[in-house]
Amino acid sequence: MRIWLGALALLASTAQAQTTPQEAAPPRILVAGDSTVQTYDVVHYPQAGWGQFLACGMKPGAVVLNRAIGGRSTKSFIAEGRWDRLMAEIKPGDTVLIQFGHNDATKAKPERFADPAMFRDNLLxxxxxxxxxxxxxxxxxxxxxxxxxxxxxxxxxxxDYSAVMRELAASTNTPLIDLEGASRNMIDRMGPEGARKFYMNLAVGAYPAFPQGQHDDTHFNELGARAMANLVAEQLAGLSVPAASLVMAQRPDLERKAALGTYACH
Known part of the structure; x- marks a missing residue:
């Protein structure tokens, strides 16, 4: 592991030395994650991921490339070549947001399952x-x-997976957005019934994509995804990364009290 960390420090210093402010492209945000993060097509409305709305809290011209996809863990995201494709898109100065854990913990699906030790290696x-x-x-x-x-x-x-992320953030000096903590604090204030409005708990016949209704306390609807994106943006603004400068001080599109009925920002 000392070899990994030494290589990490060497590459970071090399990249910094080779990239001058004049050469650096405007900062962008790339996102890797699972179904709670991904961008959904309109035919799946109202299901949404927080990565779908992150740009709604950014200043005009900000670029968010959401590469999150449902059902993926660190293990399967890498195995399917998705991480390599994301890497091929990266430009110096970009910020890469990485949220996994939900599917890494799925022991019943070996193609996804990564125990905390493997999870740590994949994140590293x-x-x-x-x-x-x-x-x-x-x-x-x-x-x-x-x-x-x-x-x-x-x-x-x-x-267990959040603990790995927190430890890695400390040991590798990597910025951390504690979305688990922030989202739990938010729904704690709302209570079990109040929080229901953020998740995919749908009445029969309410939405064409879900004619039989839905009872799902993992995935977000439009309103919930906007709220989670706001928590991400709020913490991103306080980090020492280029993308922090892209976050708007006021984010009305992410602080809505009622759904718009669309994935649009306005």
């Missing part, structure tokens, strides 16, 4: 390669499910 690879390309990796702890204990407090369903 993502950090190392992002920095080697002159980009700025940011770890994002897995967003909360609507899962409450008997006392009415939300549960940390992926605590």
């Amino acid at each position: 690879r993502m950090i190392w390669q992002s920095r080697g390309a002159g980009a700025n990796p940011v770890l994002v702890t897995p967003v909360a499910r609507r899962n409450f204990d008997e006392a009415g407090k939300s549960k940390a369903d992926f605590a």
Whole structure:
């Protein structure tokens, strides 16, 4: 592991030395993640991921490239070549947001499952390669499910994986967005019933894409995805990465009290 960390530091310093402010492209945001993050086609409305709305909290001209896809873990995202394709898109100065954990924890699906040790190795690879390309990796702890204990407090369903991210953030000096903590705090304030409006709990016949209705406390609807994107943007603004300058101080499109009925920002 010392070899990995030494290589990480060397690549980071090399990339910094080779990239001058005059050469650097305007900062962009690339996103790697799972179904809670991905961008959905209109035929799937109201299901949405927070990466779908992140640009709605950014200044005009900001570029967000959301490469998150449902059902993927760090293991399958790498195995399918998705990480390599994201790497091929990276430009020096970009910020790479990385949220996994939900599917890494799925023991019943071996193509996805990565225990915390493998999860750590996979994330370390993502950090190392992002920095080697002159980009700025940011770890994002897995967003909360609507899962409450008997006392009415939300549960940390992926605590072991969030712990790995927090440890890696400290040991590799990688910025961290604690979306797990922020989203749990938010839905704790709302309570189990209040938080229902953010998730895919749909009445029969309410939406063409889900004629039989839906009971899903993992995935977000439009309103919930906007709210989660706002939590990401809020923490991103406080990090020492180029993309922090892209975040708008006021984000009305992410702070809506009612759904717009569209994936648009306005």
